[in-house]
Amino acid sequence: MSKVLYYRIRKKINHFSVFQRLKLIVAWLRSLVLSSVLRVRRKHIKPDENLYIFADPRGGSTWLMQILTSLGNRAIIWEPFHQRYGVVSSHLRLGTQKTKTYPFVPKDLEWPELKKELIKIFNGQQINGITTSLHPSQYFSNTSFIVKFIKGNAVLPWIVNNLKIKYKPIHFLRHPIPVALSQISTFQYREKFQPLSIPDQKYPGLIEEHIDFLSKLDTQLTRNVGLWCVHNLPALASQKEQKWVTIYYENLIMDPEPTLRRCFKEWGLSLPQKTLDKVRLRSPTDRENQLKSDPTQQMNKWQNALSESQKKDVQTVLDYFDIKVYSAFDSEPKIKSHE
Template identity: 35%
Template sequence: MERLKKGINPYHDISNILTLKQFKTEQGVLIFSEPRSGSTWLMEILGKMIGDAVVNWEPFHPGRGVVPKYLEWSFRPHFKDKNEFEQHYELINKILSLSVFTPWTTQKIDPLKAAKANLVITKFVRANLILPWITDRFNLKYKPIYLVRHPISTCLSQLKTFKNLKLAFNRPTLINHEIFNEHIEFLKKLETELEYRIALWCIIHNKVIEGKVNLKNISLVYYEDLLKNPRTEINKLIENSGLDKLITSNIDMVNFKLPSSTVYMNDLEANVSKQINKHLEFIDKETKERIQGVLDYFSINIYNAYSPNPIKHGS
């Protein structure tokens, strides 16, 4: 605060430090999730436990991130095949190694910590569709983390938080609309924006998980499990992702009850069970039935509209 009063912009310091850094993409920690799924909370927990790391904050943001507007990634990038991915490989490599940045993407970085940092934690809510390409193309030392939250809770939270971002009932604006084309007639029949957002959640989830990513190459984490048993789930995540050698802080020193910096007033219940159940209790039986119809159409079987907890088949 004192530095700002004197007219000194901390970003100048961070920019100078990062320009001299040479972070390696392969040694980065990657967190993928949908908006309002708990990714900031998880990022902040890992940031406290991993020594000498800096945060690369939402580099795919369409207005404040690092992706040139002429590429028209907009809603979120998706590539048809490996050849198309290769056209953007250098940019993605620069993004993951924090070779390109903006005041927005470096907002979580402390200049003093940046000076001694040796790895990058990149947190995305717009990159899920290219997770298959990233795991295939980059020889990552640590498994990318894919955090999933119940689609009803996720989408209701999106509607509450992003009140001014109204979605039209048509295809989102992004490159390669083809992944939505086959569902256009179904999308047009949906009655509410909640159903529409849940349909988009389903399309994106299916492109990531259903046969597109080798699950052995990622760490799949459920928000509900993380909320109910944070220490157990974080320890499992650390082991599964291979992050154990990076941990410098004892897990018992982490305050898991501390909300993330993006939790808004009255959006977090003190009781874990209430937090997990509150969104499903908010909607009526008829709405749940329509949402279940959306989930059934997309063959989503890790969640249903009647229970807040994930369904883990074969686990």
């Protein structure tokens, strides 16, 4: 580590609270321990058995991950692409914490360096204390991983075109309005609104292409819905290639068995009852205890939070990006996951 980098890190840490510093120390120690454990257990790890979830922040991915942990023997790798806490090398310039956008890679691009890094990550060879923070005890007995992305949807087409993946990844979609509202209440309630600009990353993707429209979105709600669109459009545009399984949060709430059965059928696996039993468990990231006992209430709870004018503004964004699967005036997707 260079002296310049050392002093930059030290200066940044000096601004952290005591609690934040303790969390960093715990994460660092966890990384050391689990890296050693995985080195010792290397011959027991079978990354071809990995499962992959691609979703939006606050899109229900932790709930789905929790359901899939019922299959056993899989430790969690959490968000390798996170701009602050992820494990992809920063010199690849997939994105920065400052931009708060999402990585994008053209699906037909040849990028050996990124491919090499992702293979290491999916093998458990490139981890840190944050990406291993969910159920770390599983690293002592796992044989594969559940890799959970919340910033990787726009890289999904590139990943399936460039890496050998046995079980089709899950593209897990949730209605953009409750996603945006949850992001605002969880992450952005103290932030001053800033319009979108072209991010400082290697491939700005659809943000650069549509910046004239996106930069004019003048509320947190419409801006976040615009980001949902550019995050998911690359995968939606390639959906007919059938290289991943698209399932919808709303379908999983209302019709969990046929939704999961379709996913497991794509994997060539039978659906265990213990997996279905986990559907109604509250997600660990449901900090406000928002899970409703009635599935219909859970799906529709955002409807009364918006005025008709706000819904029209959101629909303008969805129409601009030609998003057909969701409407600002309806909670349900136009497509069933199990159809």
